[in-house]
Amino acid sequence: EVQLVESGGGLVQPGRSLRLSCTTSGFTFGDYAMSWFRQAPGKGLEWVSFIRSKAYGGTTEYAASVKGRFTISRDVSKSIAYLQMNSLKTEDTAVYYCSRTLGWPPYYFDYWGPGTLVTVSS
Amino acid sequence: QTVVTQEPSFSVSPGGTVTFTCGLSSGSVSTSYYPSWYQQTPGQAPRTLIYSTNTRSSGVPDRFSGSILGNKAALAITGVQADDESEYYCVLYMGSGIWVFGGGTKLTVL
Numbered sequence: 001e002v003q004l005v006e007s008g009g010g011l012v013q014p015g016r017s018l019r020l021s022c023t024t025s026g027f028t029f030g031d032y033a034m035s036w037f038r039q040a041p042g043k044g045l046e047w048v049s050f051i052r053s054k055a056y057g058g059t060t061e062y063a064a065s066v067k068g069r070f071t072i073s074r075d076v077s078k079s080i081a082y083l084q085m086n087s088l089k090t091e092d093t094a095v096y097y098c099s100r101t102l103g104w105p106p107y108y109f110d111y112w113g114p115g116t117l118v119t120v121s122s
Numbered sequence: 123q124t125v126v127t128q129e130p131s132f133s134v135s136p137g138g139t140v141t142f143t144c145g146l147s148s149g150s151v152s153t154s155y156y157p158s159w160y161q162q163t164p165g166q167a168p169r170t171l172i173y174s175t176n177t178r179s180s181g182v183p184d185r186f187s188g189s190i191l192g193n194k195a196a197l198a199i200t201g202v203q204a205d206d207e208s209e210y211y212c213v214l215y216m217g218s219g220i221w222v223f224g225g226g227t228k229l230t231v232l
Contacts, residue, residue, distance in 0.1 A: 035221075044226040045160070045168065045211050050219045061219035097167055106174030107215040108158040112167040 002026040002111045006098050009116030012088055022081040022098030022113055029079035030054055033103030036072060036083045038094035039115075048096070049083060052103050066092075088120045124148070126214050128224035134202045135232050142227045143194040144212030150193035155214040157195035159188060162209045162226075171210075172197060199229075207231040 008020040022034065033056070036048040049072040050061045060072050071084040081098055095117050099109035125147035134140040144157055151157060153175050160168040170179040172188035175195065187198050195214075199206055212224045 044209075045162070045223045047213070047221040047223055050221075052219065059219075063220075102173075103219065105156065106158075106177070107156040107221075108170065108173035108213070109160075109168075110170055110173075110179065112169075114167050 004113035006113045006116035020083040030076040033101040034081040035101040037097045040094040126224040131228045133230045141198045145194040160211045
């Protein structure tokens with residue numbers, strides 16, 4: 001059974017950093033791309049970041065709203081994807097979700113974690 | 123800045139049919155955008171419904187169907203049930219590893 005679980009959320013002050021983890025099981029992690037998303041309170045879903053599988057270069061992409069501040073990475077030996085969030089702003093407050101991603105056609109997100117809440121506040 | 127448009131809300135009676143659309147602020151949606159659809163109830167993670175325009179994800183009943191209608195992607199739900207009351211999001215693949223979500227459509231089952 002494919003499972004994804006996010007962790008690492010919490011309360012953090014503006015300007016500080018936080019690292020989220022997406023721990024996976026039930027599939028060959030190295031064969032898949034991974035993505036991060038977020039949902040601010042009362043708002044819609046926003047795609048945040050994407051990392052390709054090693055077969056596709058392991059390269060990364062970011063939404064304009066986080067580019068230069070957030071970094072996605074993966075540890076294939078541990079089957080974990082990470083989202084390093086630096087220079088956090090109050091507007092980064094959201095539930096953060098990770099998903100297993102088909103980074104090749106048909107380009108979609110098939111399994112999701114339950115999310116972890118990040119609150120940026122002084 | 124690419125904006126993906128969705129109707130903010132819909133209401134439907136149980137047993138009815140509803141069709142949501144997913145458009146672009148500039149241009150037409152085609153299968154090349156690999157439209158996908160996700161259902162989300164409050165406090166829950168999204169659930170994948172449809173991918174690649176019209177392919178149902180595993181376990182999704184055939185009451186849910188996807189298509190291209192005119193210049194937009196569309197999600198239809200037939201025989202609406204009370205537990206279909208959710209937020210529905212479309213996502214378009216813009217290429218180069220970039221996706222954009224629509225703002226979501228809130229479905230109310232009367």
